[in-house]
Amino acid sequence: MQLPGGLMEDGIRRRDCAFRPISGTLELALAEAGETAANTPGAVTLALAAALEHLGGEPATPQRVARLCVADRQFLMRELERCLGQTGGWFQVACSACAAHFDFHLDYAELPVQEAGTSYPIAQVEVAGQAVAFRLPNGADQEILAALPVTEARRWLLRQLAQTPATIDALDADAISAIEAGLEAVSPGVIVQVRANCPDCGTENHVDLNPYRALSRGSDELLQEVHQIAGHYHWDEAEILALPRARRQRYLRLIDRARGMAD
Ligand SMILES: [Zn+2]
Incomplete structure (x- = not known):
């Protein structure tokens, strides 16, 4: 299996990885990761460290799994769900306009995965007239973010991601949006939302597809x-x-x- 992004180590982009064969031992470890971790990013790290036989030819320790970019982790969790026999399924939606309930079927294999941009995992963005390099956020960032107040989260994250000194605190909302757009352009893309038309009134609804459903199976x-x-x-x-x-x-x-x- 090839990661859409990959783990950067010593200047090498490692994309190759494989899951262990699915056994009850592994299924129990996944259920326990979902039940015991302090937050979802922590659970994803535990789950992937248990499930991956290797990551770029080396053991998939929690530290290395935590350094994977967010999209790689979403990609792996959805692949894991497929290995566990969930290849998609029926999703129930309540229409945002007329409140009618309807179901639609989705096969995960139909969801495209977007490859990373050429400068992955770095985006060069102009900040206050100066070129600043930012790296993509990873699982370790998400774990810390989960414990921060929402008002501080965006700026805290950008300070972590800046590879060259930049005065993030002085930036306005437009400048922050520009940095986020630059990062999105180099990130691999996993589809976490789809559109579905209501059969009753025709309104287009946005439906969230939780990429971490493999964590909520329980034991x-x-x-x-x-x-x-x-x-x-x-x-x-x-x-x-x-x-x-x-x-x-x-x-x-x-x-x-x-x-x-x-x-
Ligand atoms: Zn409707």
């Missing part, structure tokens, strides 16, 4: 499956969790079939 269903297999075969928890997901599903079908014959 109830998985533990129920472990419980069923343990009850039937008397294997221990660690053995059952270590099974690849597909094989666990096959055992569950065998148990169902055996039950059907007994009834």
